[in-house]
Amino acid sequence: MLINELNEIIGVFNRISKLMKEKGLSRETVNTSIGELLPLTKSPHPRIQQAVKECMNYLREEAGKLSTEKSVWHISSDIIESIFGIYKERKPPNSLNGVTPYVLMLPLLTKSNVETGSFRIDFKDALETVFLRDIDKWTEDNLSENLAIKRKKILNAA
Numbered sequence: 001m002l003i004n005e006l007n008e009i010i011g012v013f014n015r016i017s018k019l020m021k022e023k024g025l026s027r028e029t030v031n032t033s034i035g036e037l038l039p040l041t042k043s044p045h046p047r048i049q050q051a052v053k054e055c056m057n058y059l060r061e062e063a064g065k066l067s068t069e070k071s072v073w074h075i076s077s078d079i080i081e082s083i084f085g086i087y088k089e090r091k092p093p094n095s096l097n098g099v100t101p102y103v104l105m106l107p108l109l110t111k112s113n114v115e116t117g118s119f120r121i122d123f124k125d126a127l128e129t130v131f132l133r134d135i136d137k138w139t140e141d142n143l144s145e146n147l148a149i150k151r152k153k154i155l156n157a158a
Contacts, residue, residue, distance in 0.1 A: 005045045009052070012036050016055075024072040030063040094148065103143070 016033040023029050033055075040052045066073065091102050 001045075002047075005048050008043070008045075009040060009048050012040060013055070020075055024074045025062055025066070026072040027063050027066060027069055030059045033059055 015036055019029055019032060037052045037056055040048055043049055043052070062073075
């Protein structure tokens with residue numbers, strides 16, 4: 001009985017999940033999702049009815065947080081996982097190094113500029129206005145000491 005109930009509802013939840021990943025959370029996708037759920041509200045199984053009710057309430061609540069009718073929230077973690085995947089692939093392979101200034105690559109991968117709010121990076125301007133001393137200063141202020149260098153200093157002092 002439970003297996004049949006799960007099969008019935010998981011298919012709908014998978015379609016909703018795919019829709020949200022591809023198109024984001026918007027009033028349109030919420031309405032489409034609720035349309036997918038409506039037939040299940042007439043299910044003879046109380047657990048399905050309860051799951052559908054909870055899902056519909058959640059979707060309505062989240063849609064209520066959207067600032068405008070045209071607002072779309074990208075709710076897929078795929079983008080974030082992809083960005084960190086690229087970073088992990090390119091970072092130094094020695095995990096004993098800890099976090100290095102290479103972490104500065106993350107804002108570049110998102111193609112955004114926190115200060116201006118723009119999604120376009122002016123590489124020419126960055127190359128002309130950011131110096132290695134700026135990166136060193138930022139590193140000193142924001143990152144802990146590289147573990148490999150810290151160990152080397154301690155061993156050399158001994």
